[in-house]
Amino acid sequence: MLKHWLAFSLLAASGGAKVLPNGLFQDGAVLQRDQVVPVWGTADSGEKVEVRVGDQVVSTVARQGQWRVDLEPRPAGGPHQMTIQGQNQLTYNNLVYGDVYLCSGQSNMEWSVEMSAEREQLLAEPMDPQLRLFLVERRTAEQPADQPVHRAGWNSPRARMSAVGYSFGRYLRRTQGVPIGLISASWGGTIAEAWTRREALANLPALRPWLAKKPEPNQPDYPSQLYNGMIAPLQPYAIRGAIWYQGESNAERAEQYQALLTAMIGDWRKLWGCGDFPFLLVQLAPYRQPSLQPTDSAWARLREAQRQVALTVPKAAMVVITDLGDEDIHPPRKQPVGERLGLAARHLVYREEVEWSGPQVESVTPSQSGLEVRFSHVGGGLACQGPELTDFAVAASYGQFHWAQAEITSPSTVLVRCPEIKQPKRLRFGWSVFPRINLVNSLELPASPFQFP
Numbered sequence: 001m002l003k004h005w006l007a008f009s010l011l012a013a014s015g016g017a018k019v020l021p022n023g024l025f026q027d028g029a030v031l032q033r034d035q036v037v038p039v040w041g042t043a044d045s046g047e048k049v050e051v052r053v054g055d056q057v058v059s060t061v062a063r064q065g066q067w068r069v070d071l072e073p074r075p076a077g078g079p080h081q082m083t084i085q086g087q088n089q090l091t092y093n094n095l096v097y098g099d100v101y102l103c104s105g106q107s108n109m110e111w112s113v114e115m116s117a118e119r120e121q122l123l124a125e126p127m128d129p130q131l132r133l134f135l136v137e138r139r140t141a142e143q144p145a146d147q148p149v150h151r152a153g154w155n156s157p158r159a160r161m162s163a164v165g166y167s168f169g170r171y172l173r174r175t176q177g178v179p180i181g182l183i184s185a186s187w188g189g190t191i192a193e194a195w196t197r198r199e200a201l202a203n204l205p206a207l208r209p210w211l212a213k214k215p216e217p218n219q220p221d222y223p224s225q226l227y228n229g230m231i232a233p234l235q236p237y238a239i240r241g242a243i244w245y246q247g248e249s250n251a252e253r254a255e256q257y258q259a260l261l262t263a264m265i266g267d268w269r270k271l272w273g274c275g276d277f278p279f280l281l282v283q284l285a286p287y288r289q290p291s292l293q294p295t296d297s298a299w300a301r302l303r304e305a306q307r308q309v310a311l312t313v314p315k316a317a318m319v320v321i322t323d324l325g326d327e328d329i330h331p332p333r334k335q336p337v338g339e340r341l342g343l344a345a346r347h348l349v350y351r352e353e354v355e356w357s358g359p360q361v362e363s364v365t366p367s368q369s370g371l372e373v374r375f376s377h378v379g380g381g382l383a384c385q386g387p388e389l390t391d392f393a394v395a396a397s398y399g400q401f402h403w404a405q406a407e408i409t410s411p412s413t414v415l416v417r418c419p420e421i422k423q424p425k426r427l428r429f430g431w432s433v434f435p436r437i438n439l440v441n442s443l444e445l446p447a448s449p450f451q452f453p
Contacts, residue, residue: 019043019067019086022146024237026092026153030132030181032238033076033097035274040068040236042146043086050085053095062086076178096130098179099172099349100239103165104195104231105246107188108282108330108337116163117332122170123159131173133161136185136234140225142215144232154181162186164245164282167338168345175346183239185230187220191249192260194226200267206256221249235271241278241349242268243341247302248284248329254301258308265313278348279316280341281306283448286325286434294393294401300431303449307360317344320358320448322430322437340445355379358445362412364427364452370394370417371427372409380442381411390436391449392416394424401428406439414439427452 021041031037031053039051043062050059051069058069078096083089103109113122135156137149150156158166162184169180187194193201193210201207201223215222250257265279283306284299291297310318319340324331340356347356359375359382366372371394375382389406394416404418404427418424430437430449439447 018088019047019049019062019084019090021084021090022233022237023148023150023153024134024183024234025082025084027094028132028154029082029092029095030098030100030154030179031071031074031095032100032240032274033178034073035238036073037071037238038068038236038273039071039082039084040066041084043067047086052083052085054080078179096132096179098130098181099176100181100183100237101165101169102234102239102242103162103168103182103184103186104242105186105244105282106190106249107186108248108285108334109162109164109184109243109245110186110188111163111330111334112160113163113166114159115332116334118163118167118335119159122163122166122335127158128170128173130179131169132179132181133158133166133169134181134183135160136183136230138187138220139229140215140220140222141229141232142225144228146233148185148230148233156184163334164338164341165243167335168243168341169338171339171342172345175342176350183234183237185234187226187230189249190220190226190246192246192257192264193223194220195231195246196224196260196264197227197232197267197271198224200263204256204259204263207260231268236273238274239272239277241280241345243280243282245282245337247306251284251298251302254298254305257302257305258312261305261309262313265309265316276315278345279313280344280348281310281316281318282337282341283307283318283320283322285321285331287329288327288433290434290436291432294403294428295432297431297433299433300428300435300449300451303430304451307448307450315348317348317357318448319344320446322435322446322449325434355441355443355445359439359441359447361429361448361450361452366423366425367415370404370415371424373414373416373427373429375412375414375447377445378412378441379445382408382414383440383442383444384408385438385440385444389414390438391430391432393428393431394418394421395426396421396423397425401426
């Protein structure tokens with residue numbers, strides 16, 4: 001539905017300024033449970049604006065054409081009606097309180113349900129009325145926009161929705177039993193700088209030269225263009241957390257990515273005003289073909305940067321999908337990605353005692369036999385999906401890496417040895433554009449690539 005955009009355009013053309021909320025406030029909206037919920041919009045300066053939801057009535061006076069009220073926290077449930085009263089009155093129906101998540105990134109997040117390998121199953125099942133979808137349309141902007149561009153509000157078609165996002169929300173509906181709202185804002189082929197506010201980028205010396213460039217019309221790969229057009233209009237809509245699948249377009253500058261993504265997360269959290277909301281990211285999948293010999297890789301370095309973000313940023317977590325890769329940069333299987341994000345949310349957001357990650361390196365210790373690697377997140381113990389472990393490589397202090405032999409020596413340790421290098425000092429695991437990882441935990445979740453030191 002375009003009623004808000006049509007109303008806004010007509011008011012602008014006629015010079016009127018009747019009360020109008022942000023476009024996220026629509027029929028069927030999901031309001032974040034158990035949090036203060038900001039409601040905001042535009043009106044004539046000095047106009048009194050009253051917002052009523054259920055048993056709550058709050059009011060304010062518009063200043064400089066803007067207004068905002070804060071609804072008190074409420075538990076999950078509904079439906080409720082929202083009435084916004086100014087010179088005019090607007091009424092929205094079938095609002096519910098639940099958990100709201102932002103789904104953002106580049107093409108593997110944007111990849112729709114109708115394009116995924118699971119499309120027949122996902123589109124054939126009845127639509128869950130308590131899983132509600134808001135698809136933000138593509139837009140660039142040189143300054144932060146006030147309104148999100150959308151076509152159907154919270155009734156966005158499932159077929160066009162992010163397949164990863166939809167699978168994530170579907171999983172949470174089954175495990176949490178509360179209404180789930182998904183706001184999808186993604187654009188294929190885009191860099192993380194485009195999703196980051198200029199003020200945050202200005203604090204990163206390596207990225208300052210980018211800010212001096214003049215953006216081309218509609219070229220989204222310019223710093224802050226997608227933040228301005230697609231993220232800023234969503235703030236400060238109350239959310240529970242965010243999921244993020246991006247990095248392919250930053251792989252050639254992987255050395256900047258940890259600082260960049262850390263800055264973006266911190267700036268989003270500050271501007272949303274919801275505190276340090278959970279941020280769940282997807283490590284890049286394998287791509288192209290496995291390497292015959294140990295080699296360096298921009299994609300491996302980007303994966304390591306993603307791993308470091310998850311280790312150093314509070315309330316951040318990363319899911320590994322090295323078993324879901326494809327020769328194409330767009331692996332068609334999206335449902336397992338969304339469900340692993342949902343499993344991570346059960347741990348990080350809902351505080352459930354579940355094993356949510358594949359094995360993560362905890363320590364690497366030299367021994368007389370080679371290198372002993374200790375892993376966390378092993379569940380009931382490490383396992384090998386094949387006759388022998390693959391994709392471990394070692395080197396001396398400097399020089400060439402060689403493939404190494406590796407064996408599981410305890411539920412949480414692997415011993416790595418190499419005949420060519422008697423005292424290895426450096427270790428890489430899954431360090432290529434297409435890692436061949438067969439080390440998993442008891443839940444068959446794959447281990448994350450890493451390098452040491």
